[in-house]
Amino acid sequence: MIALPPEAWEALALSLRVSTVAVLASLPVAIWVAHLLARGRFPGKGLLDALVHLPLVLPPVVTGYALLVLFSRGGPIGGVLEPLGLGLAFRWTGAALAAAIMAFPLVVRAIRLAFEAVDPKLEEAAATLGASPARVFLTVTLPLAAPGLLAGVTLGFAKAFGEFGATITFVASIPGETRTLPSAIYAFLQVPGGEAGLHGLVAVAVAVAVGAVLVSNWLAPRIAARVAGR
Secondary structure (H helix, E strand, O other): OOOOOHHHHHHHHHHHHHHHHHHHHHHHHHHHHHHHHHHOOOOOHHHHHHHHHHHHHOOHHHHHHHHHHHHOOOOOOHHHHHHHOOOOOOOHHHHHHHHHHHHHHHHHHHHHHHHHHOOHHHHHHHHHOOOOHHHHHHHHHHHHOHHHHHHHHHHHHHHHHHOOHHHHHHHOOOOOOOOOHHHHHHHHHOOOOOHHHHHHHHHHHHHHHHHHHHHHHHHHHHHHHHHHOO
16 A cells, blocks of 8 residues: 555545546547548548647647636636636646647547558448448447557546646646646655655556556457457
């Protein structure tokens, strides 16, 4: 059992909540975008692909600043959401948004590769039997792409769990509200004698990252075998 101070447990619980919400909320959009990039033929596909991968190459602070401009009280989106009580800046929901955006490229990439690996002839065969495009997608394409979807979810969760730059720029590091595990590690670094909490949180961060990859590697071939009927 890792000995952590109460504020570290609080940061860990918040990180788990933020990562889970970030991945679950962005997953439907990620599946749609991944399918569009894998199967679609349309003008501007290259531009869409570049926009999806933009968070991977932009400094995270730039992404966080862009979110702050858009979602602050005076921003074009925040100005609409704040009067409705749905503001995101300096709230844990804003941390989830920042984490979702930073994890989005990894989720889309994994799912897109899975869609591209599905044999189009199977989809065509289902269509010739009278299945609608939606039914073909739900009963043929999506089950066959399940291993890639699982890999995307796992990688996205790990990335969201470790997100720091965009999060601290957008929602700061407010204890109990927006101080996630990476923010707590940074806070412990600034405090003399904070090594006890620091070492414990670093160990948890490494364990979650390694565990996510191991779980993905363990489940993916089993799901693939089950889908293939082996």
